[in-house]
Amino acid sequence: MSSSNSITQPSIKVFQAVLDALPFCVFWKDRNSVALGCNQALADVAGLKSPKDYIGKTDYELPWTTEEADFFRECDRRVIESGKAELNIIESQRQANGKIAWLETSKIPLTDTNGEIIGILGAFHDITERKRLEDENIANQKLESLGTLAAGLAHDFNNILMMILGSSQLAKLKMANGADNADIDELLSNIENATSQASVLTEKFMNYSEHGAVTKTVCNLSEMLEEITSFIQSSVNSKIKYEIHDNKGDLYADVNQIHQVLNNLLINAAQASKNNEDITVAIKNCEVNGEDLPDLRSGNYFAISIKDNGIGIPNEHKEDIFKPYFTTKEYGHGLGLSSCLTIVKNHNGTITVESEIDLGSTFTVYLPIRGQNQHIEPMHQPFSNNIMPGSGRILYVEDDANTQEATFEMLKELGYQIQCFSCVQPAVDFIQQHSDDFDLVITDFIIGNDLQGGIEILDSVRQIRADCPVVLITGYFQSLEERAESKPQFSFIAQKPVGIAKISQIVNRFILSTNNANSTKKNPIATNVKTILIVDDEPLIVQFLATYLNYHDYEVITAKSGEIALNKLNEQTVDLIITDQNMPYMTGIELSQEVKQLFPNIPIIISSGYNKEIGDHNIEEFGVSYFHKKGSNNEELLNSIIKLLP
Numbered sequence: 249m250s251s252s253n254s255i256t257q258p259s260i261k262v263f264q265a266v267l268d269a270l271p272f273c274v275f276w277k278d279r280n281s282v283a284l285g286c287n288q289a290l291a292d293v294a295g296l297k298s299p300k301d302y303i304g305k306t307d308y309e310l311p312w313t314t315e316e317a318d319f320f321r322e323c324d325r326r327v328i329e330s331g332k333a334e335l336n337i338i339e340s341q342r343q344a345n346g347k348i349a350w351l352e353t354s355k356i357p358l359t360d361t362n363g364e365i366i367g368i369l370g371a372f373h374d375i376t377e378r379k380r381l382e383d384e385n386i387a388n389q390k391l392e393s394l395g396t397l398a399a400g401l402a403h404d405f406n407n408i409l410m411m412i413l414g415s416s417q418l419a420k421l422k423m424a425n426g427a428d429n430a431d432i433d434e435l436l437s438n439i440e441n442a443t444s445q446a447s448v449l450t451e452k453f454m455n456y457s458e459h460g461a462v463t464k465t466v467c468n469l470s471e472m473l474e475e476i477t478s479f480i481q482s483s484v485n486s487k488i489k490y491e492i493h494d495n496k497g498d499l500y501a502d503v504n505q506i507h508q509v510l511n512n513l514l515i516n517a518a519q520a521s522k523n524n525e526d527i528t529v530a531i532k533n534c535e536v537n538g539e540d541l542p543d544l545r546s547g548n549y550f551a552i553s554i555k556d557n558g559i560g561i562p563n564e565h566k567e568d569i570f571k572p573y574f575t576t577k578e579y580g581h582g583l584g585l586s587s588c589l590t591i592v593k594n595h596n597g598t599i600t601v602e603s604e605i606d607l608g609s610t611f612t613v614y615l616p617i618r619g620q621n622q623h624i625e626p627m628h629q630p631f632s633n634n635i636m637p638g639s640g641r642i643l644y645v646e647d648d649a650n651t652q653e654a655t656f657e658m659l660k661e662l663g664y665q666i667q668c669f670s671c672v673q674p675a676v677d678f679i680q681q682h683s684d685d686f687d688l689v690i691t692d693f694i695i696g697n698d699l700q701g702g703i704e705i706l707d708s709v710r711q712i713r714a715d716c717p718v719v720l721i722t723g724y725f726q727s728l729e730e731r732a733e734s735k736p737q738f739s740f741i742a743q744k745p746v747g748i749a750k751i752s753q754i755v756n757r758f759i760l761s762t763n764n765a766n767s768t769k770k771n772p773i774a775t776n777v778k779t780i781l782i783v784d785d786e787p788l789i790v791q792f793l794a795t796y797l798n799y800h801d802y803e804v805i806t807a808k809s810g811e812i813a814l815n816k817l818n819e820q821t822v823d824l825i826i827t828d829q830n831m832p833y834m835t836g837i838e839l840s841q842e843v844k845q846l847f848p849n850i851p852i853i854i855s856s857g858y859n860k861e862i863g864d865h866n867i868e869e870f871g872v873s874y875f876h877k878k879g880s881n882n883e884e885l886l887n888s889i890i891k892l893l894p
Contacts, residue, residue, distance in 0.1 A: 264299065272373040275302070276358055279367055281324045282306055295344025311344045315500075326545065327355045327368050334545045338375075338594045350379040350594075382590045411442040443745065466618060469499045469550055470531060476510050477529055478808065484518035486527050486556070489833055492815045493532035497617035499550060501595050506615070509588045513554045513611050516585070520558030520609060528555045533617065541614065543598040548617045555610040561603040569601070588613075633798040636752040637663045640759040643686040644668045645675045645705055647696045651744075655690075655721075658748045664755065672701045676708045683712045687759050693722040702738075710736035717758035721746055778893045779803045779820070783813045783827040783839060784855075793826065793855075800886060810834030810842070817847060824893055826876075826885075829856035837870045844871035851892040855885065 267274050267287035275286040286294075286302045294310050296302055307317035319339060327334055333356040341349050353372035357365045419435040470492055477488045499506070517527045530553045537546045561569065570589045589599050596616050603609035642659055646652040647670050659666050667686065669675035672695050679689075689709050695701030706718045717739035739758055742750070780797055784790050785808050794804040805822070807813035809831060816822075825843060829836035836854045843850060851873040874888040 268299070272371055274369075274371045276369045277324060277367050279328055279365070281321045281368075284367060293341070293343045293349070311342055313342050316341055323353075323355060324368050326547065327357055328365055330546060331357050331365055332546070333357070337596060339596075349374050350376045379594075382587070405446065408442045408446045412439050412446075415439045415442070440747070444747065466498045466500055467503055469552070469615075470495050472499075472503065472506065473510065473529060473531060473552065474808065474812065476507060476514070480511060480514045480518075484515070484527075485524040486518045486521045487524075487832060488514065489526055489528045489811075490809065491528060491530040491811060493530060495531050495550075495815075496533055497548070497550075499615055500618040501615065502591075505591045506595070509591050509613060510552070510554070512585075512588050513613070517554050517556035517558070517609070517611075520560075521556050522559060525557035525608070529553070530555070534614075536614065541598060541600070543593075544614060545596070549597065549614045550617060552613040552615070553610055554613075555608065557608040560605040560607055561601065561609055562605060566601065566603065570599070633749050633794060634753070635662070635749050636756045638752070638756055638759060639663045639665075640687040640755070641665045641685060642667070642755070642759075643675070643678070643689045645672070645689070645691040645695060645701070646670065647692060647694075647701075651692075655746075655751070658751060659755070662748070662752050662755070664759075671696055672698050672704050675705060679705075679708045679712060686716070688755060689716065689718045690721055690755075691718065693720055706736050706738060719754060719758065721751075777801065777803045778823040779805065780889070781813060781816065781822045781825045782806045783808075783810060783825065783831070783836070785809060785828065785831045789828070797889075802889070810836075810839035813839060814842060814846070817843070817850075822847075822850060824851050824853070824889060826853045826855050829854050837872075840871045853885070853888060853892075 264287075268289070270287055270289065273287065273290035273293060275290050276284045278284055283302045283305045286299045288299060291297070291299050291302055294302065307320050308314065310317070312320070316339070323334060323337060333354065335354040337351075337353040337355070339351050339353055341351050343349050351372040352375045353370060355368050355370040358367040358369045360366050415435045415438040419432055419439075422431055422435070474490065477490050481488050514527065514529070521527065532551050534549055534551045535547070536544050536549050570585050585599075592599050592613055592615065597614045599614070600612045601609060602612075642664050644652070644655065644659070644666050646655065646668070649670070652668055652670065656666055656668055667678065669678065675691075678685075689705065691702045691705040693700075693702035695705075698704065702720050702722065706720075709716050709718050714736075718736075720738045720741045721744060722741070723744040740754060742754060746754075780802050782790055782793050782797075782804060783806075784793075787808075790806050790808070794806060797804050805816060805820070807816055810827075811834060813825070813827070825839075827836040827839055831839075834842075836856060840852045840854065843852060852871065853874045853876055854870075854872050855876040873892055876885045876888065
């Protein structure tokens with residue numbers, strides 16, 4: 249017995265010594281993802297004194313973020329349940345020193361002497377520097393594709409500026425001539441809608457130009473694709489058709505990077521379409537096993553296909569198109585598809601291509617659907633057009649005088665008491681001396697010369713009142729780095745510009761006011777709200793109708809095409825449809841006929857300019873309940889809705 253012990257014990261020590269000498273991290277866990285052991289390299293990145301301190305811990309007890317721990321454990325579960333190894337997983341990890349590292353990880357099933365799976369054995373090495381170089385390539389490639397987008401953006405912004413300039417000048421002229429308030433209100437609404445559209449364009453452009461640290465969030469992929477196709481359409485001559493098939497589940501991804509991948513593929517498709525042939529973008533769910541696509545581990549994926557009818561790719565080039573610096577373009581850099589594949593692989597997906605000369609190409613992006621056990625909340629919460637008055641005391645810090653004045657007036661009109669500051673130190677002094685004199689803090693991020701002013705305000709408030717909400721409203725916060733969970737966090741982050749409806753809802757989320765229910769300004773809540781689907785490819789028209797109908801207590805959902813509308817009808821109940829007639833790919837009449845076959849009880853209103861195909865005399869022929877001519881009295885439209893939805 250003593251002889252056996254003398255052999256076994258040194259063997260364990262030798263085994264541990266060998267593992268500790270390895271230049272990469274090794275670990276093993278049981279079937280419940282509870283740690284059984286590791287080497288010294290992993291103990292170091294986890295901030296542990298020795299591998300013994302790792303034993304018995306779960307990923308949630310280590311420095312990794314909750315999202316990372318969820319992801320690690322989901323991978324463990326798949327390996328244990330499938331009995332198959334998962335190799336070369338690209339993932340992020342927040343380590344004990346607070347830095348975010350990028351890892352390439354492999355995991356295999358751990359078995360006992362009987363071959364039963366008792367856990368997993370894993371190893372990873374740091375690829376942060378490799379990732380940095382890849383990101384540099386990605387940033388360089390963006391410069392090329394940004395040039396393609398510039399013309400389309402200039403076109404869209406000039407349209408918006410024309411709307412703002414023309415409406416403001418006309419409003420001045422009408423005021424000087426004593427026009428009615430209703431005429432002035434309509435022009436002001438035009439300016440407001442155009443400003444909102446400019447804000448959306450700016451946000452998309454900033455998202456596209458972002459680079460650096462990956463920030464993953466839960467997002468709706470179909471909504472993202474709808475935005476991207478709308479964004480890119482003005483930059484290319486080919487028509488982009490968007491199709492949704494089976495689309496269930498959420499994507500956990502870096503939105504900016506996925507935006508870039510899809511933008512690049514769409515631009516490539518447009519450049520391959522010499523005669524401006526149509527491009528089709530489609531999304532569906534699919535189940536993948538290792539035999540279908542060897543680059544992917546088994547599981548459920550989104551399959552996003554981008555199909556062109558262009559020149560195609562020669563067979564001899566198919567093996568090379570994803571290689572860095574390979575290009576068939578005269579002035580290309582060869583970084584586009586290489587960068588796309590790198591990004592998608594970093595999201596544990598892949599890209600495939602099918603192509604025939606003169607018949608076109610189809611690129612399919614596979615991205616994993618977020619697992620049901622990943623308890624990650626979506627980054628953004630929805631806002632409506634409702635204005636929500638209230639009461640309470642707000643401390644507001646903003647260095648731009650015009651922005652401060654406008655926001656002050658909005659908050660005052662909503663019913664709040666506001667204390668304003670333009671500099672960090674006076675605001676901090678007030679917080680320290682009057683800690684009970686405010687219910688909510690709203691701050692900018694860059695305040696004067698203080699590039700981290702918002703952080704200073706946040707920390708000052710939370711040192712004195714840990715439960716006080718602090719909302720960040722800023723125009724640009726690229727320098728806002730991820731903070732450790734032990735440090736104060738902003739209660740909410742909003743991008744400027746923020747209108748009165750949105751700011752009223754943000755404030756209401758964090759100030760519980762008993763006066764709201766009795767406020768005479770607040771519209772009563774309807775007990776039986778009807779849902780209206782607006783189908784129109786003109787964003788300003790959609791925004792106007794949605795605002796108008798929201799004001800009259802209708803719930804509104806929107807779609808920019810007939811195809812998207814039909815998909816939304818399959819997802820939720822709608823009481824009435826308002827559709828434009830002249831839309832690409834499917835007209836209002838064609839949509840009406842489709843709806844009447846699938847949903848015969850839904851009334852349909854066509855709201856359009858004069859069209860020879862339809863009028864009051866023949867609307868029943870097309871299954872339409874009412875024809876509303878754009879530009880006529882909106883009260884007529886409202887009265888028709890009331891008649892159809894008693």
